[in-house]
Amino acid sequence: MLNRRFTCQIHQLIHHCKPTFFNFFPLRTYRNKSPTGINSETYRKKSPTGINPEVIDYLTLSLGFSSPQALSLCQRTPRLKTLENPRSVVYFLKSLGFSDTQIRCSVNTAPQILNAHIDKTLKPKIKLFQDLGLQDYDLGEFFSKNSALLNSSLERRLIPGVDFLKKLLLSDKDLLLVINRGKRILGKDPEKVLKANSEYLMECGIVGKQLSMLLRRQPRLFLMKLGDLKKLVARAVYMGASVESKMFVYTIQTLYCMSNDTLMGKFQLFYEFGFSKVDCADMFRRMPNVFKTSHEKLKFGLSFFLNTAKLKKTVLVNHPFILMSSMENRVIPRHKVLEILMSKKLLKQQPSFIAVLYLSEDVFLDKFISKFPSYADELLAAYKGHLLESLEEKETESIT
CATH class of the missing domain: 1.10.150 (DNA polymerase; domain 1)
Known part of the structure; x- marks a missing residue:
C-alpha cells in the first residue's frame, strides 16, 4: 500500500494542474539552413580568420563533407587548427573497423573528437562500450549515432551512468538498446536526473520488471525534469488510473508518448461509434495501450466488431485488447x-x-x-x- 502522504501529493498536483493539464510538452521546430552551391575554393578565400583552409580541404576531400559543412564544423570547433590530430583520430577509428560513412556521421555530430587525445580520451571511452560487446562494424554503427558520448566525462558521466542503467535494466543486453533510444541518457548526471526520476517512479509503485520495461521502451522519460514527471503522474491519476494497478506503468507510457490532441482524437472516434465517456474511461483504465493504436486501425476495428461481427459495445469495453x-x-x-x-x-x-x-x-x-x-x-x-x-x-x- 502506498502511504497517504504520497497520495496527497498526487492530488495536490492534480488540483494545481487542471487548467492546463494537457499542455505539458510544447513542441518546438528548429531549422538548420546551410548555403549550398559554393565550391571549396570559394570557402578557402572567404574562410573567417583563424580557420585553416587545409583543414577544410581535408574534411571535404578525405571525409566527404561539402564545403559549407566543412566550414560549419570548423566554426563549431575553434581548436581545429592543424591536420595532425584529425588524421590520427580518423586512422584510429578506421583501425577499429569504422567505415567512412560511420566516421563522417560521428564527426558531423561531434566534431570535437577530431581534437581529442586518442590514448587519454578516446581509447578508454570506446573500450567501455567494447566491453559491453560492441566490435568492428557494430562499434562504428553505434558511435555514428552516439558520437556525442565521446565528449562526455568518463568518470563523472559514462561509467556511473552505465552502472546505474545496468541496475535498473536487470539485463546487460538491453543497455545498448536504451542508450540508442535515449540519446542523451548517458550525458546526464545519473545522481541528479536518473536516480531522482527512478526513485520517484518506484514511489509510484513502478518497480522491478515494470521499471525495467519502462526504461527500455521510453528511456527519454527518465530524462524529464522531476517536476514534469510528477505532472505526468498526476495526469494519469486524474484520468482514473490507480498507482496500485499493474496497468499504471502502461498509462504513464501511453500518456508520455502521445499529445493530448492525439489522445482526445482517439476518444472522439469512440464517441462517434456510440461509446460514452464512461466507456472510454473504463477502456483506458483496463488497457491504455489501445489508445496508442493508429486512428485508421481503430476505426476499421470498431466498424468490423460492431457492424460485421455484431459484438455489443460492452464486450469491447470489457475486452479492449482485441482492438490491438x-x-x-x-x-x-x-x-x-x-x-x-x-x-x-x-x-x-x-x-x-x-x-x-x-x-x-x-x-x-x-x-x-x-x-x-x-x-x-x-x-x-x-x-x-x-x-x-x-x-x-x-x-x-x-x-x-
Whole structure:
C-alpha cells in the first residue's frame, strides 16, 4: 500500500494542474539552413580568420563533407587548427573497423573528437562500450549515432551512468538498446536526473520488471525534469488510473508518448461509434495501450466488431485488447472460418468470438479446422487465403 502522504501529493498536483493539464510538452521546430552551391575554393578565400583552409580541404576531400559543412564544423570547433590530430583520430577509428560513412556521421555530430587525445580520451571511452560487446562494424554503427558520448566525462558521466542503467535494466543486453533510444541518457548526471526520476517512479509503485520495461521502451522519460514527471503522474491519476494497478506503468507510457490532441482524437472516434465517456474511461483504465493504436486501425476495428461481427459495445469495453489484434492475420480470418462452420451447421452452438480470438494458433487450427477434415481445404483457404494472395502478388511483381 502506498502511504497517504504520497497520495496527497498526487492530488495536490492534480488540483494545481487542471487548467492546463494537457499542455505539458510544447513542441518546438528548429531549422538548420546551410548555403549550398559554393565550391571549396570559394570557402578557402572567404574562410573567417583563424580557420585553416587545409583543414577544410581535408574534411571535404578525405571525409566527404561539402564545403559549407566543412566550414560549419570548423566554426563549431575553434581548436581545429592543424591536420595532425584529425588524421590520427580518423586512422584510429578506421583501425577499429569504422567505415567512412560511420566516421563522417560521428564527426558531423561531434566534431570535437577530431581534437581529442586518442590514448587519454578516446581509447578508454570506446573500450567501455567494447566491453559491453560492441566490435568492428557494430562499434562504428553505434558511435555514428552516439558520437556525442565521446565528449562526455568518463568518470563523472559514462561509467556511473552505465552502472546505474545496468541496475535498473536487470539485463546487460538491453543497455545498448536504451542508450540508442535515449540519446542523451548517458550525458546526464545519473545522481541528479536518473536516480531522482527512478526513485520517484518506484514511489509510484513502478518497480522491478515494470521499471525495467519502462526504461527500455521510453528511456527519454527518465530524462524529464522531476517536476514534469510528477505532472505526468498526476495526469494519469486524474484520468482514473490507480498507482496500485499493474496497468499504471502502461498509462504513464501511453500518456508520455502521445499529445493530448492525439489522445482526445482517439476518444472522439469512440464517441462517434456510440461509446460514452464512461466507456472510454473504463477502456483506458483496463488497457491504455489501445489508445496508442493508429486512428485508421481503430476505426476499421470498431466498424468490423460492431457492424460485421455484431459484438455489443460492452464486450469491447470489457475486452479492449482485441482492438490491438491484427485484423488481417487474426480477426477477419477467424471470423470467416466461424461463418463457414456455422453456415454448414458443423457447430452445435456459436462460440464466443472473443474466446476464439484469445486462442493460440495451434489450438484454433486443431479445434476449428483439423477437426473437420472433409472441409479442411475450404476452411484453410478462408483462414490463410489472404497470405496466399499476397504471395502470388509478390511472385507476379518479381516476374514483371
